[in-house]
Amino acid sequence: MNPVSPTRVIGGRYVVLGELGRGGMGIVWRAEDRVMGRHVAVKELHLPEGHSAEDRLSFRERLLREARTAGRLNDPGIVTVYDVVTDDGIDHIVMELVEAPTLAQVVQRHGPLDERAAASVAHQLLSALRTAHESGVVHRDVKPSNVMLGPGSRVRLADFGIAQAVDDPGLTTTGSVIGSPSYLSPERLEGAQATPASDLWAAGATLFYAVHGTGPFSRETTAATIAAVLHADVPATRTRGPLGAVISGLLQRSPQARLSGVQAAALLSAPGTETTPLFHGPQNTPATPPVTSSRRRWVWPVVALVLGAVLGMAGGLALARAGVLGPSGPEATTMTYGPGGDLPDFGSRFRSCLQGQLAPGRSFPSGSTVSCDGPHDLEVFQTFDPFGPQRALPYPGRSQLASYAAQACTLVFDSDVVTGPGKDRLAVAALVPSQAAFETPVGASSSFTNRDVICLLRSADGSQITGTRIADDS
Numbered sequence: 001m002n003p004v005s006p007t008r009v010i011g012g013r014y015v016v017l018g019e020l021g022r023g024g025m026g027i028v029w030r031a032e033d034r035v036m037g038r039h040v041a042v043k044e045l046h047l048p049e050g051h052s053a054e055d056r057l058s059f060r061e062r063l064l065r066e067a068r069t070a071g072r073l074n075d076p077g078i079v080t081v082y083d084v085v086t087d088d089g090i091d092h093i094v095m096e097l098v099e100a101p102t103l104a105q106v107v108q109r110h111g112p113l114d115e116r117a118a119a120s121v122a123h124q125l126l127s128a129l130r131t132a133h134e135s136g137v138v139h140r141d142v143k144p145s146n147v148m149l150g151p152g153s154r155v156r157l158a159d160f161g162i163a164q165a166v167d168d169p170g171l172t173t174t175g176s177v178i179g180s181p182s183y184l185s186p187e188r189l190e191g192a193q194a195t196p197a198s199d200l201w202a203a204g205a206t207l208f209y210a211v212h213g214t215g216p217f218s219r220e221t222t223a224a225t226i227a228a229v230l231h232a233d234v235p236a237t238r239t240r241g242p243l244g245a246v247i248s249g250l251l252q253r254s255p256q257a258r259l260s261g262v263q264a265a266a267l268l269s270a271p272g273t274e275t276t277p278l279f280h281g282p283q284n285t286p287a288t289p290p291v292t293s294s295r296r297r298w299v300w301p302v303v304a305l306v307l308g309a310v311l312g313m314a315g316g317l318a319l320a321r322a323g324v325l326g327p328s329g330p331e332a333t334t335m336t337y338g339p340g341g342d343l344p345d346f347g348s349r350f351r352s353c354l355q356g357q358l359a360p361g362r363s364f365p366s367g368s369t370v371s372c373d374g375p376h377d378l379e380v381f382q383t384f385d386p387f388g389p390q391r392a393l394p395y396p397g398r399s400q401l402a403s404y405a406a407q408a409c410t411l412v413f414d415s416d417v418v419t420g421p422g423k424d425r426l427a428v429a430a431l432v433p434s435q436a437a438f439e440t441p442v443g444a445s446s447s448f449t450n451r452d453v454i455c456l457l458r459s460a461d462g463s464q465i466t467g468t469r470i471a472d473d474s
Contacts, residue, residue, distance in 0.1 A: 009034075010092055011085030014042050030097065033082075040082060043093045073135055077128030079148070079158040098158070100150035103210060107144065112213040119243045121147065122207050123268055124155035129203060130261045132160060133196040140194045142202035143183040144209050181225045182215040186253050189226055197255040200264070204250025211239045216251060242267045256351070257384060332410050332428040333358070334402035338437025338450065346431060346454065351470065354378040357462065358429055375464040378429075382412045382455040395435045401453070405430035409455035418457065419471040426469070429456040 008016040014031040017039070021028045026046040033040050071081040083094035103121065107113070113121065125147060132139060139146075139160055148156040181189070185201035188194060208216045216235050217228040237247045246267050249259035259267075335358060337346035347366025348354060353376040354364050370376050386404065387393060409430040412418070418426070431454040440450050457469055 010042055010044075010087045011083075013085070014040065014092075014094060016042070031094075033094075039097045041095045041097045043095065045091045045093065073132055073137060073160060075128050075131035077124045077155055077157055078131065078160060079156050081160065095158070098148050098150065098156050100148045100154075100156065102145045103147040103149055103206065104144035106149050107210065107213050113210045115211065115239050115241070115243055118207060118210045118239070119268060120153050121149070121155050121210055122203075122243060122246060123265070125157060125203055125206070126261050126265050126268070128155075128157040129196070129199055130265070133199070133261065138194045138196060139199050139202075141180065141183075142199055142206055143180045144206050144215075147206060181222055181229065182218045184229065185255070186230050187255055189229055195255070196261065197258050200250050200258060200261060201255075203264075204247050207243070207247050208235075208237055208251070211237065211243070211247075252385070332406040332430045334406050334430045334432065335360075336398060336434040336437075337431045337454070338434040338440070340436045341434030343431065348380055349383045349452070349454065351468075352380050353465075353468070354380075358456070358458070372468040373466075375466050377458060377464055379457045379465060379469055380454060381418055381457050381470050382409065383452050384408075385452050387451050395438045398432065398435075401432040402430065405432045405453040405455075408453065412455055413457075416471055418469050420467070420469050423469075425460055426465075427458050427460040429458060430454070431456065 010016060010029070010031060013034050014029075015034060017030045017032060019027060020030050020041060026044045029042045029044060031040055031042045032038070068084075073080075079098055080096040081093060082096065085092050085094065101109075112118075125142075129139065129142070137160060139157070141159060142157070146158050148158055150156060183202040183205045185198040188198050192198075205216050217225055217232060219225040219228050234248075234251050234253070237244050239247065246259065246264045249267070250264060252258040335342040337343040342360045343358070343362060343364065345363035345365045348364055348369055351372075352369040353372040354368060355370055355377055356362060356364065357377055364378075372379060406428075409428050413426075413428050433451055437450045457465065459465055
């Protein structure tokens with residue numbers, strides 16, 4: 001290891017002044033840029049031993065490419081990448097020096113953030129990720145130690161480009177993953193590629209940490225942590241209101257059911273949502289608005305996640321809370337599914353097509369789907385869980401569920417989700433769980449729940465539909 005001294009110069013340009021920190025990837029130095037006359041952070045990267053010269057060259061090429069991409073990101077919430085240099089055979093990333101504690105350090109020193117401070121973090125973190133995702137960049141390692149909390153409520157997300165450069169099967173041990181298991185999405189742990197959706201899962205876990213002081217799936221060992229991410233119940237957050245809805249919506253195991261960044265930002269921008277400066281000293285108990293009855297406990301998640309998460313519109317939330325939101329498209333037919341319901345068995349979910357008309361007593365078991373390319377009678381165009389990970393909830397009643405489901409499905413129908421010619425000749429059906437289905441526990445590893453609301457398309461005149469009517473979101 002090179003000694004720290006005022007005479008050490010990295011790449012002939014960056015004079016090392018001291019050590020800022022170190023971790024599994026290497027060491028971060030404070031340095032002075034001789035050319036620009038400014039202080040910078042230089043991350044010295046170390047690959048595990050045993051890699052060939054060819055592996056290291058491949059890593060260097062990837063690092064340069066990803067750092068260049070990250071350096072083009074322009075958002076106040078992203079730590080700027082300035083340069084990539086190789087010195088004495090070791091690669092370094094030169095970044096903007098941000099002298100601020102990380103979210104992990106703040107929580108460890110002062111306890112969890114209060115709700116308003118955490119909402120401020122959420123706003124800026126989601127904005128930074130949206131900028132990156134719209135530029136085609138996936139962070140891959142969003143976690144509390146990469147979120148920096150500066151003065152004036154400023155949040156900065158660090159380490160763009162580094163995890164992506166390292167995440168190469170040729171540079172990692174077989175079966176290993178890059179990132180912190182506590183904050184990796186289930187699909188990534190199962191071997192899927194990193195996507196914006198996996199970043200958003202990590203953001204949800206990071207925000208959970210901000211208000212609880214621990215990650216939602218943190219366990220004593222790595223193996224136990226991975227098992228928890230894949231199979232354990234998603235813990236309910238004690239934070240209610242928009243922030244609680246965002247955390248619950250981001251921690252959906254199915255990427256298709258997970259909130260998008262736009263939807264999460266819309267929830268946080270709902271009228272009445274406030275943020276405050278990040279720190280006033282120790283904060284051990286998140287602020288929680290009063291709850292006056294058990295009915296109020298489930299009304300907010302329904303309004304927030306059905307009308308906010310699915311529709312992604314703050315205006316819809318305001319209208320729903322005011323009680324004036326009504327369907328603007330075709331009136332939706334509502335039916336119940338599950339034991340004791342109109343449809344005893346309905347096993348199909350998002351992006352599936354079915355043969356057969358809806359009728360009391362008819363079942364559509366799992367596996368009865370048909371290709372959406374050919375003629376079909378029904379198409380599922382949206383599925384969502386209005387209640388998030390909360391487990392112990394009273395059944396709200398068919399009429400309440402049906403009212404919300406009809407409005408939500410109709411509003412989704414009116415959006416750009418459903419497309420194609422002849423839209424005015426389509427009808428909407430909204431399926432809600434029967435009481436028996438609602439109260440039946442479901443396996444924690446399932447992507448869907450017994451509380452799902454299912455939105456269906458069908459022809460108003462009973463004829464068949466050919467081809468999918470869901471807009472391509474690729």
